[in-house]
Amino acid sequence: MAIITKHLLISYCLFISVESQSNRPPTVNSLNNYFTVFENASTGSLIYQFNATDPDNDVLTFSFGSSDTDSLVNVTQLSSSGNIYTCGLFLKTQLDRDNSPSVRQLHVKIKDLLFEITYKIFMIINDVNDNPPTFTGLPYRFSLLEDTALLTPVFTVSATDPDTGSGGQIFYSMNASSSSVFHVPIVVSVESGPIYFVEMQDDADYNETFSLTSNTGIIHLKRKLDYETKSFYHFKVYSRVCINF
Numbered sequence: 230m231a232i233i234t235k236h237l238l239i240s241y242c243l244f245i246s247v248e249s250q251s252n253r254p255p256t257v258n259s260l261n262n263y264f265t266v267f268e269n270a271s272t273g274s275l276i277y278q279f280n281a282t283d284p285d286n287d288v289l290t291f292s293f294g295s296s297d298t299d300s301l302v303n304v305t306q307l308s309s310s311g312n313i314y315t316c317g318l319f320l321k322t323q324l325d326r327d328n329s330p331s332v333r334q335l336h337v338k339i340k341d342l343l344f345e346i347t348y349k350i351f352m353i354i355n356d357v358n359d360n361p362p363t364f365t366g367l368p369y370r371f372s373l374l375e376d377t378a379l380l381t382p383v384f385t386v387s388a389t390d391p392d393t394g395s396g397g398q399i400f401y402s403m404n405a406s407s408s409s410v411f412h413v414p415i416v417v418s419v420e421s422g423p424i425y426f427v428e429m430q431d432d433a434d435y436n437e438t439f440s441l442t443s444n445t446g447i448i449h450l451k452r453k454l455d456y457e458t459k460s461f462y463h464f465k466v467y468s469r470v471c472i473n474f
């Protein structure tokens with residue numbers, strides 16, 4: 230009796246080992262295991278797709294496997310053709326790059342009859358310019374003496390932006406043109422005598438008279454001022470945000 234039991238046990242072990250060799254785990258086909266999404270993407274939108282297949286033609290089931298990102302996305306089987314399953318990730322809630330990490334790891338669990346694999350996908354959240362920059366210390370108005378030395382820093386403009394990362398990086402530029410979303414008039418007057426308003430005639434004149442350092446907002450005097458030629462400068466300064474990742 231004891232001998233039979235032992236014999237059965239050995240057979241059973243062999244059976245299991247043969248079975249696990251013949252069934253292989255599912256595999257994933259996708260272009261990349263990462264994708265980028267803008268933080269303002271609409272909820273319910275399809276943000277990523279991948280294919281999965283099973284070498285043994287087993288039926289596959291998909292579920293989400295990362296608890297910290299469970300509230301952000303779901304995994305949905307979109308179609309299947311033969312043994313190729315096409316799945317999508319859908320956005321469940323509005324993303325907010327400014328208050329949460331910019332890269333999130335998503336785990337999708339894919340199950341066949343015997344195995345469960347975890348497919349890791351990186352979601353890179355792109356910041357968008359959802360917060361406009363605002364100038365501080367408005368209005369800007371300053372006067373300069375005619376004999377102000379060249380290269381003197383004559384004024385500093387300053388803006389703040391609550392967007393994080395490159396989305397919150399501010400570049401200052403000056404332009405005589407009036408069409409810009411974020412702009413503020415800077416008035417530069419050359420002091421002495423009655424001040425009269427001179428509309429900007431040509432960009433080159435402003436460009437040659439002042440320079441603005443784009444990352445600091447400091448305006449320098451580039452060319453000697455001449456009250457007789459021009460007593461008043463009035464131009465626009467605006468900030469621009471970069472939305473590249």
Ligand SMILES: *[C@@H]1O[C@H](CO)[C@@H](O)[C@H](O)[C@H]1NC(C)=O
Pocket residue numbers: 258259260279280310313315
């Ligand atoms: C996914 O499967 C579909 C349908 O079979 C196919 O058209 C597509 O090229 C596949 N994509 C990848 C990344 O394998």
Ligand SMILES: *[C@@H]1O[C@H](CO)[C@@H](O)[C@H](O)[C@H]1NC(C)=O
Pocket residue numbers: 267269270271357358472
């Ligand atoms: C998201 O922001 C980008 C850049 O500002 C814009 O082009 C796009 O239309 C916005 N998308 C949605 C869904 O609001």
Ligand SMILES: *[C@@H]1O[C@H](CO)[C@@H](O)[C@H](O)[C@H]1NC(C)=O
Pocket residue numbers: 272273274303304305319320
């Ligand atoms: C995932 O979200 C999409 C879009 O809202 C929805 O159509 C789909 O049924 C959802 N899938 C699951 C498994 O909840």
Ligand SMILES: *[C@@H]1O[C@H](CO)[C@@H](O)[C@H](O)[C@H]1NC(C)=O
Pocket residue numbers: 402403404405406
């Ligand atoms: C300044 O304005 C001119 C004319 O409107 C325009 O062509 C140019 O691109 C502007 N410069 C910047 C830096 O936006």
Ligand SMILES: *[C@@H]1O[C@H](CO)[C@@H](O)[C@H](O)[C@H]1NC(C)=O
Pocket residue numbers: 432433436
């Ligand atoms: C203004 O000056 C910059 C460099 O100092 C030059 O690149 C740009 O072409 C000039 N623009 C005009 C309108 O003169």
